[in-house]
Amino acid sequence: MSYYKIFAIALLGAMLAGCQQTIPDPDPTDTTYGGDSGADTSGAGTDGLGGGEFFDTEEQLGDVIYFDFDSSEVRPQDQDLVAGHAIRLNDSSFSSVRLEGHADERGSREYNIGLGERRAQAVRRILMIQGVAGSQIQTVSFGEERPQAMGSSESDYAQNRRVEFVYSQ
Amino acid sequence: MLKNFKRSLIIVTLMSAQANAELVIDVQGIAQPTPVAIVPFGWEGSSTDMPLDVAAVITSDLYRSGRFAPIAANDMLQKPTDGSDVDFDDWTILGVEAVVVGKVTQTGANAYTLQFQLFDTFRRRQLVGYRMPASSGTMRGAAHRAADMIYEKLTGIKGVFGTKVAYVTAEQRGDERLYSLIVSDQDGENDYKIMESKDPIMSPAWSPDSRQLAYVSFEGSKSSIFVQTLRSGNRFRISNKPGINGAPAFSPDGRKLVITLGGVSGNLDIYVLDITSRQTKRLTTHRAIDTEGTWSPDGRNIYFTSDRSGGPQVYRISANGGTPERITFEGSYNARPRLSPDGTRLAMVHNDRGNFRIAVMNLERRDLMVLSTGRQDESPSFAPNSDILIYATREGRDGVLETVSADGLIRQKMASGRGDVREPVWSPFPRF
Numbered sequence: 206m207s208y209y210k211i212f213a214i215a216l217l218g219a220m221l222a223g224c225q226q227t228i229p230d231p232d233p234t235d236t237t238y239g240g241d242s243g244a245d246t247s248g249a250g251t252d253g254l255g256g257g258e259f260f261d262t263e264e265q266l267g268d269v270i271y272f273d274f275d276s277s278e279v280r281p282q283d284q285d286l287v288a289g290h291a292i293r294l295n296d297s298s299f300s301s302v303r304l305e306g307h308a309d310e311r312g313s314r315e316y317n318i319g320l321g322e323r324r325a326q327a328v329r330r331i332l333m334i335q336g337v338a339g340s341q342i343q344t345v346s347f348g349e350e351r352p353q354a355m356g357s358s359e360s361d362y363a364q365n366r367r368v369e370f371v372y373s374q
Numbered sequence: 375m376l377k378n379f380k381r382s383l384i385i386v387t388l389m390s391a392q393a394n395a396e397l398v399i400d401v402q403g404i405a406q407p408t409p410v411a412i413v414p415f416g417w418e419g420s421s422t423d424m425p426l427d428v429a430a431v432i433t434s435d436l437y438r439s440g441r442f443a444p445i446a447a448n449d450m451l452q453k454p455t456d457g458s459d460v461d462f463d464d465w466t467i468l469g470v471e472a473v474v475v476g477k478v479t480q481t482g483a484n485a486y487t488l489q490f491q492l493f494d495t496f497r498r499r500q501l502v503g504y505r506m507p508a509s510s511g512t513m514r515g516a517a518h519r520a521a522d523m524i525y526e527k528l529t530g531i532k533g534v535f536g537t538k539v540a541y542v543t544a545e546q547r548g549d550e551r552l553y554s555l556i557v558s559d560q561d562g563e564n565d566y567k568i569m570e571s572k573d574p575i576m577s578p579a580w581s582p583d584s585r586q587l588a589y590v591s592f593e594g595s596k597s598s599i600f601v602q603t604l605r606s607g608n609r610f611r612i613s614n615k616p617g618i619n620g621a622p623a624f625s626p627d628g629r630k631l632v633i634t635l636g637g638v639s640g641n642l643d644i645y646v647l648d649i650t651s652r653q654t655k656r657l658t659t660h661r662a663i664d665t666e667g668t669w670s671p672d673g674r675n676i677y678f679t680s681d682r683s684g685g686p687q688v689y690r691i692s693a694n695g696g697t698p699e700r701i702t703f704e705g706s707y708n709a710r711p712r713l714s715p716d717g718t719r720l721a722m723v724h725n726d727r728g729n730f731r732i733a734v735m736n737l738e739r740r741d742l743m744v745l746s747t748g749r750q751d752e753s754p755s756f757a758p759n760s761d762i763l764i765y766a767t768r769e770g771r772d773g774v775l776e777t778v779s780a781d782g783l784i785r786q787k788m789a790s791g792r793g794d795v796r797e798p799v800w801s802p803f804p805r806f
Contacts, residue, residue, distance in 0.1 A: 303595070312730055313710035313723045313752055314797065315577060315621040315634065316679050316686050318597075319642045319663035322618055326640040344640055345596055346618060350574035351551075355771060357750065 266290065269353075270328070272366040274309075277323040279331060287328060290370055291335035298338065303371040304328050306346040307353070309362035314348055321346030324368050407443040408528070410436060411465060412474045414447055415490075416455030419480030425510040428478060428488060428517045435521035435535040438561065440784030442528075445470060457491040457500060465495040472501070472528055476520070484509045488516045492524050501527045514564065532759040534560060538801040539764060540568075540578045540587055541775065545793035554792070555589060557604060560757075560800070562775075562788050568604060577797065579623045579631075584801045588612070588622040588631055599633060601649070612649065618642060623668045625693075632657075632667035632676050632693075644678050646693065657695050666710045669693070670717060677701065677711040677720065688722055702735065704742045710753065714760035715802075719780065721754035721763055732765045734780060745782045755799045756780075764788075764798045 270283040279287055294302060306325030308317035325344035332342055354361035412433045417424035436442040447453070451464040455477045465473050476490030489505040502523055508516040515536060522533030539562075543554045553575040558565035569575060573592035580587060581601075588601045597619045602609035613619045618636030625632070631647045635654070644657040644667045658664040662682035669676055676693050679686050686709040689698040702708035707725030714721070717737075724733035724744060732746040732754045748767040755764050761780050766773045773796040775788040 305595075310750060312686070312707060312725075313666065313679070315666045316663060316681075316709045318576075318618060318620055318634075319636075319665050319681075322636055322640040322642065323663065329640075339638070344617065344638075345592075346636075346640075347574060347592065348576075350576065350592070357768070357771070 266293065268370040269367050271363060272324055272368070274362070274366070275320075277320070277327045279327055284331075287331050288335060291332050291337050294332065294337040294341050295335070298341070301341040301343065301373050302332075303343045303345060303373060305351075305369040305371055306344065307351060307365055307367050307369070308346075308349050309365040310349040310352065310357065311362070314350070318346045318348035321348045324366070328368050407441055408472070409443050409445060409468070409470050410472045410474070410528075411445050411450060411468075411470045412436065413450060413453050413455065413476075415475075415488075416477030418477065419486070424478045425486065426513040426517065428476065428490075428513070428520070429474075431514060431517035432474060432490075432521045432524065434561065435518060435533075436525065438786055439525060440779065440786065457493065457503065460493055462493070462495050462498045470495055472524075474524060478508075478513075481507075484511075486510075486513065488513065488520065490520050490524075492527055514559070518559065531761050532803075534757040534759050534762065534800075534803075536560075536804050537758060538584070538804075539775075539798050540580065540801070541766075541795055541798040542575050542578065543792040543795050544574075555587070556792065557587070565792075568602060568607065569609075577621050578799050580799055580801050581624050582626055582628045582802055584804060588624060590620050590622065599631070601631075612652070613647060613654075621666050625669050626671055626673045632669060632678075634665040634667065644676065644691070646676075655695070657691055657693075658698065664689075668712055670713055671715055672717065677713065679709040679711065688720065702742075708733075712754055712756060714756045714780070715758050716760040719756075719760070721756060723752050723754065732763065732778070734763070743782060745778045745780075746776065751776075753797045753799075757800045758803045764800050766796045766798060 266289045267286050270279060270286055290302065294300060304325040306321030308320040322344060325346055329342050329344055333339055352365045353367065354364040412429045415428045433444045437444050445468060449468065452461055454460050454475050457475060460473060460475060473493050473495055474490055479487045481487055486508050487505055488508050491503040492501045493499065494501055504520065504523060506516055518535040521535040525533035537560045538557055539560050540555065540557045543556060545552050550572055553571050554567050555569040555575050555578060556565050557568055571591060571593050573595065576590040578587050578589045585605065586601055586603050588599060590597055591600055598611050599613040599619045599622050600609045601612050613633055615635050616638050617640055618634060621634040622631045629649055631649060633645050633647050634642050635645050636642045641661050642663045642665050643659060644664050645654045646657060647654045657676065660680065660682050662680050664678055664680045666679040667676045674693055675690050677688055677690050680689050685706045687700055688702040688708050688711045690701050691698040705725055708722045710723045712721045720735045720737055722733055723730055724742065726744050729749045731744050731748060731751050733742050733744045735742045745763065746765060746767060751765055751767045753766050762777050763780060764775055764777045767776050772794045775795055775798045776785060777788065778785045
């Protein structure tokens with residue numbers, strides 16, 4: 206695996222993050238953050254405007270990315286998502302993320318712990334290059350121990366090679 | 375030691391069919407297992423039944439070894455319980471080469487004596503006679519011990535029927551998975567749970583005195599290494615460094631563990647941890663994945679998995695540190711090395727044309743032999759006699775345990791009703 210390649214991809218991601226439009230800027234007037242998310246969805250208005258509902262920018266930001274077989278490179282299509290998490294972490298320096306790395310079931314278990322960790326670390330490096338403090342990021346690898354899909358087909362394996370973003374608050 | 379006497383093929387075929395019907399499932403044995411007879415044991419005690427059918431346990435042990443074809447009790451022409459009553463002609467006519475007779479005598483409220491004798495029916499002489507005390511709780515262990523003595527007399531190989539196996543199970547309970555660490559007799563009986571958790575449990579490893587297990591637990595969503603004493607259930611967290619704490623294995627003297635640490639940067643390397651002082655010594659520094667360390671039986675070297683050359687391969691390093699030497703070259707994937715206790719062979723997970731299988735390398739000749747036949751076989755572990763391996767394989771979605779003789783000839787599935795079973799590790803020999 207090449208560090209330079211990861212670095213290049215990360216830089217590209219950072220540039221994309223600077224100009225991208227896919228992640229809306231949080232607007233305090235109509236967005237609820239954190240624990241209040243979705244607490245009230247009834248939203249029947251008194252002014253005749255009909256039902257509304259709270260939403261959260263977090264919901265639009267995916268919290269899992271997938272990897273190719275035997276690879277820990279973040280795929281180009283996932284760079285925006287990682288960049289979105291970087292923005293979010295940079296916006297609130299008090300929040301922190303746990304990157305949970307996973308592998309498919311093939312091969313030996315402790316080596317798969319290593320592969321899951323390598324994936325989590327690849328994401329961690331991209332976040333840090335984009336300005337997130339190391340203290341905001343924890344990594345843990347579950348290897349093949351916590352599969353998302355329980356089967357043994359190629360598509361099950363593809364769902365299990367992943368990194369999940371888990372926010373602690 | 376018995377010689378292989380010529381015998382009627384018809385009788386042998388008939389007998390093994392009957393043995394199959396009454397015994398445990400799924401044994402692929404050698405072409406001509408030796409016909410033996412284990413006569414139902416006599417019982418001298420206050421109740422009508424003896425606490426355990428000792429002959430059934432011995433019969434099952436010998437049958438499951440794949441090297442013996444015990445005849446059914448119905449086919450026996452006599453059922454003596456004492457050596458002096460054995461009529462050798464009644465056994466040689468059936469082609470039976472060895473006969474075991476014995477009895478259980480009650481000596482107190484919960485005290486018994488188990489005695490047995492093993493005879494070579496063609497040479498008409500006793501090979502071993504032994505008597506041992508037992509309680510209702512230790513009777514099964516005593517029966518396994520008798521089977522071990524019989525097996526060793528007949529094959530020249532030390533029996534492992536009295537040993538134990540530890541393994542991990544995962545069961546789905548509603549939305550949650552429940553992970554358990556189980557210890558059982560090597561035949562799957564007497565299983566009991568020593569730990570359970572909603573977070574994964576991994577990589578159990580026996581201490582050389584069989585009294586403790588080291589393992590990895592993810593309780594609190596973070597890996598750490600525990601050492602647990604089986605009898606008391608007491609455990610302590612011996613490694614809880616930042617990042618990965620994994621892959622523990624005891625040194626042969628029981629004083630150290632080889633472990634894998636990842637640290638904040640997630641670079642997995644091999645460390646040696648002194649159990650008393652808790653000091654760690656780093657053995658590898660490569661930025662590749664280095665993990666799954668295991669000791670050579672003389673304690674001098676550590677074998678481990680590293681992907682420093684691209685894919686995972688097995689390397690060896692001095693337990694004091696130094697430059698690692700690559701050991702495996704055949705194929706693109708060789709991981710999770712485990713040495714036979716006699717130090718001559720190395721078992722590993724090997725990618726065999728797209729299938730992950732158990733392979734054994736003769737360390738002198740350096741040739742690799744694939745022993746298993748599954749798609750996703752893992753976690754090989756040698757029995758303490760170096761003659762058998764246990765590993766996990768797939769049956770549908772669940773993991774099940776299989777054993778295979780080190781020559782690849784005898785294979786056997788271990789039944790378990792415990793969901794997804796993985797990571798079996800065979801205990802050392804018990805100490806009496």
